[in-house]
Amino acid sequence: MKDLKYFWHRAAWLKHLLIGAGVVLLYGWALQGLKIDLELLKTSVPYVADFVSRMFPPDWSVLDLAGKALVETVQMSLWGTTIGAILSVPIAVLSARNLAPRWLRLLANLLQNLVRSVPSIVLGLLFVAATGLGAPAGTLALSIYTIGYLAKFYQAAIESVDGRSLEALEVSGASWLQVAQYGILPQILPLSLGYTFYMFEYNIRAASVLGVVGAGGIGFELISYIRGFEYPKATTMMLVLLVVVTAIDALSSHLRRRLEADNGNFD
Template identity: 75%
Template sequence: MKNISNLPIFHRYPWVIPLIIAISMIGVYIWALQGLNVDFKLIKDSLPFIADFISRLFPPDFTVMDIAVKALIETVQMSVWGTSIGAILSLPIAVASANNLAPLWLRWIANLLQNAVRSVPSIILGLIFVAATGLGAPAGTLALSIYTIGYLAKFYQQAMESVDHRSLESLQVIGASKIQIAQYGILPQILPLGLGYTLWMFEYNIRAASVLGVVGAGGIGFQLKSYIDGFEYTKATTMMLVLLVVVTFIDWFSSKLRRYLEKM
């Protein structure tokens, strides 16, 4: 019979590891809260001001509905093109980043590129392209394209790395070329997942496009900022309500489509 006293402490007391993890997490949250310097009394005293600002947002002014719809269409157009361009540019970067497809030196460069793109906030990208192309939707579309690369390239990379290695080895055994391996071994496995990621990014870019409008990159965000700067809060509420309806519909539609793709 095995002597229990000779076993490592973590085997003798299996509750030790969960306890250490729990204590560590509590410590991290306490450390983070201290760094925030939250003044709970100030938050309590500011509640009337928050309520006053929210009350100014209502009732919505639907006389600007035509402007809201036009700005929303521009936002969707920005997202369609930004997501599409970003998705196309993400594919070669994802291939160069995948552990099972690219050599180490190429993966290092591709991953560094991904990290560099993700480290730049969308607002900064918007400002860069506004300076390059001027105010309007083209700047927002280009900013969304670059912003999309940082995320879709990573998503595509993870999808490629999750491919069943046995199917690739089977193709290699029968003498398939690299193009045939990609066509018959990798693409069928990653296509549903990749399309699902792309739909999610399109949905996210609708929101991101509205944020980019704050720096003059077109879309509904530009109108929203204009109304807030002019203290026309009820008109700004109409913009937010229109955006809410469209984002909710896109979320519902993309969820249905993703589930269909997953079944495939």
């Protein structure tokens, strides 16, 4: 056994070579499954160029409608992210290996996996059937969609907490609630808020996709113009969405850096 360990220690290059070969084989297998037709790609370039050319110049006559639809999209994302974040907290706590028993963790993680396995479009269709076309369906779909990811992010943050600080609180006689308040929350707050800001930013884009199934927002107007072959108006919608997503990305990045610098303590 010692000789075998010594051999692998001396032949580290061989281990790296085997790993590299495995990675190459994995990507080769995946590429083969794609069945890419290079000749078809060459002949499709003119069609792509023609489609793009019909989208310009943008039709600014729908700018007012784009602004109103965008406001609805932001409102959907704000409420969807907030509801999803609130519901994610107990699921994350029950999923964390340093807080919950094994059987409870299995159930909570199964719930997370179940939510993440349902595409956002399917959630949109489900709530459109329940509440009808419009923003309420999109908000509910985003709420459930958010749970699947924020619960996992929050769980990872909780599991990264320094266990020694929790043990010190427990030894001093702190209750479970006090351990959570003084030992866990200060450590996970900056990271968790950063995740939440990122999810809000992502939900702006997800809300636009949900418009395809009639869940309100700018996506609903966008897909309506595309289906009606009014590509210049669709371009205006996409440009307005691009500006807002870029602005929100810059703002959320600034807030995340601020949280990390302040370690969760606001001025």
